[in-house]
Amino acid sequence: MKKLLTALFVLSTVLPAFADQQGTSNIEKGKQLYISNKCADCHGNEGKGDGINAEAYDPNPTNFHNTKEYHHGHKGIDIIHSIKYGNKDNANSIMPPFDHLTRQELKEISSYLLSLQDK
Numbered sequence: 001m002k003k004l005l006t007a008l009f010v011l012s013t014v015l016p017a018f019a020d021q022q023g024t025s026n027i028e029k030g031k032q033l034y035i036s037n038k039c040a041d042c043h044g045n046e047g048k049g050d051g052i053n054a055e056a057y058d059p060n061p062t063n064f065h066n067t068k069e070y071h072h073g074h075k076g077i078d079i080i081h082s083i084k085y086g087n088k089d090n091a092n093s094i095m096p097p098f099d100h101l102t103r104q105e106l107k108e109i110s111s112y113l114l115s116l117q118d119k
Contacts, residue, residue, distance in 0.1 A: 030112025033105055037098060047116045061095075064116040074117065079110040 034040065034047075042061040044050040049063035059071065067074040071089070072082050083106055086097035101109070 026108045026111040027115045028112075029105075030108035030110065030115075033101070033109050034112055037101075037109075039109075042095070047113065057094075064113045065119055067117055076107075076110045076114060079113050080106045083109055 040051050042051040042053045043064065047064035049061045051061060054061050062071055063069045072078055072087060083098050087095040
C-alpha cells in the first residue's frame with residue numbers, strides 16, 4: 001500500500017509538469033509556424049493585427065490579444081477552422097486557407113494564438 005501511495009504521489013507531481021512542458025512545446029512550435037507561414041505579414045509580429053499588410057484590409061486582421069476582436073470565434077476549434085479554411089467574408093477581408101498544414105501544426109498554431117489572448 002505504501003508503494004502505491006508513493007507512486008500516486010510521484011505521478012501527481014510529475015504529470016502536471018510534463019503536461020505543462022508539452023503545452024509550452026506546442027506554443028513554441030506554433031510560434032515558429034506562425035512566423036514561417038508569414039502570419040505576421042497581416043497579424044503582426046506579436047499578433048496584434050498590425051502587420052505590414054494590415055492597412056489593406058477592412059476589417060483589420062485579428063488582434064489575437066483581444067478576444068472581442070476575433071472575427072470568427074476565439075476558441076481553439078474556431079481558430080483552427082479559420083486557419084485551415086481561411087476567411088472570405090468580403091473582398092477586402094480575405095485570409096487565405098492554410099490547408100497544407102497538418103492537424104498537429106494547426107493545433108500548435110492555435111495553442112500559440114490562445115497563449116496570446118488577454119495579454
